[in-house]
Amino acid sequence: MCDTCGCSADGGAVLRKPGESDYHVHVTPETEEHTHHHAGEEHHDHDHGHNHHHHEGTSRKIMLEQDVLQKNNLLAERNRGYFEARNILALNFLSSPGSGKTSLLEKIIPLLQQRFPVAVIEGDQQTTNDADRIHALGVPVIQINTGSGCHLDALMVNRAVKELDLQNNSLLCIENVGNLVCPALFDLGEALKVVIISVTEGDDKPLKYPTMFHEADLCLLNKIDLQPYVEFDVAKCRENAMRVNHHIEWFEVSVKTGEGLAVFQEWLEKRLLHH
C-alpha cells in the first residue's frame, strides 16, 4: 500500500514537487492519471472476430522477433519527437552516486538561465533532496522517486514532462539515478547522454563500466581541483574513455572552483542555438 495516499499501488515510481507535500503522482503504465487498479487485472474478453482452434494440449511456436525494450524505446521516441518539435534540448546526466551531478546543475543552470529557460527532472530512489536544491535556483523541477528502481525509464520521463510547464527553445536536464550500470540501457528520449566521473574514483572506470561510456556522448571529469591529492591519471582515464567510445566529447571541470565550466557552458550554448 502507498504510505502517502493510502491507495493500493505498491512499488513503482512516484512524482513529487519541492514545497508541495500534498503533490504526489504514481507513474502507472495503463493510464495517465493516478489510478487504483493495476495492469493485468483487466482481461481482454472481447472477440477478435476469428475462430481459434483449441486443441487440448497442443503447442505452437509463434515468432515475435521483438526488441525486449520495444515499449520503452517507442515511448522514448515519442518523448524525443516532442522535444524536437518544441526545440527543447534534453540531456540525460549519468554517473555513480556522488560524482557531482546535482552540484554541476546548481553551478551551470544560473549561467545558462540568463539566455535559455531551463527545467530539471531529478531521479532518485527516495527523497526530494536534489529537487529541493534545484528548486532553490528558481527553475521548474520535478522529482521522480523510483522506489526500488535503479534507473529512470521513458514512461517516468513522459509522465514527468506532462507535469512540467516546458518552454519552447529551452534546456531540459534529466538527472538519472546515481548508477553506472542500469541507466545505460534505457533510452529516455534525450538528445545526448552526459556521463560524469570524478578524480576520487578510479581512472579505469570507463573500462569497468564500458556500456555506459559506450552509450555516452559527453564525458565530464569532475573534481579536478582534488587531483594533486589522489592517485588518478587524467590522461589515462581519457584514453580509457576513448578506447570504449572514440566519439566521446571530453571535458575536465571542477564544479567546486568553476575551472573548466566556461568551456562546457560554451559547448552547451552552441548546441542550444543549433540543435
Next chain:
Amino acid sequence: MHEMSIALSIVDAVEAKAREEGAGRISGVDLLIGKLAGIEPESLKFCFSSASKGTLAEDAVLAIDEPEGIGECGECGMRFPVTFYYAECPECRSLRIKIVSGEEFLIQSITIEEEGE
C-alpha cells in the same frame, strides 16, 4: 538490477502476444541476448521466474541464445571477435571499431499451449 524491470517487460510482451493468440499458457520463451547487450542471462532467468508468477508465462522455460560480439575495423575493414567495447583491431591496431554483432536483445519466439477453453 535492471534485469527485474526487463523481466517484467518480457512477461508483459509475451502475455500480450499469447492472449492475442488465445493461448492457455506459455510453455517457452526464446530470447536472443548478445554478449555485449549488458544483460546477465542468469540474473534475468532468476527474475523471470518471479516476474511471471500468476501470469500465462508462469513455469515457461526461458531459452537464451547468446551471439558472440563481432567488431569491424573502421580502418582496414577486418572483422574479428570482441568481448568488450574497447577492442583493438588485431590487423592494423586501430581503435576505431564498430560493433556489428553482439548487441542483440530480442524476444525471438514463444511456445504456447492451446489448452481447452
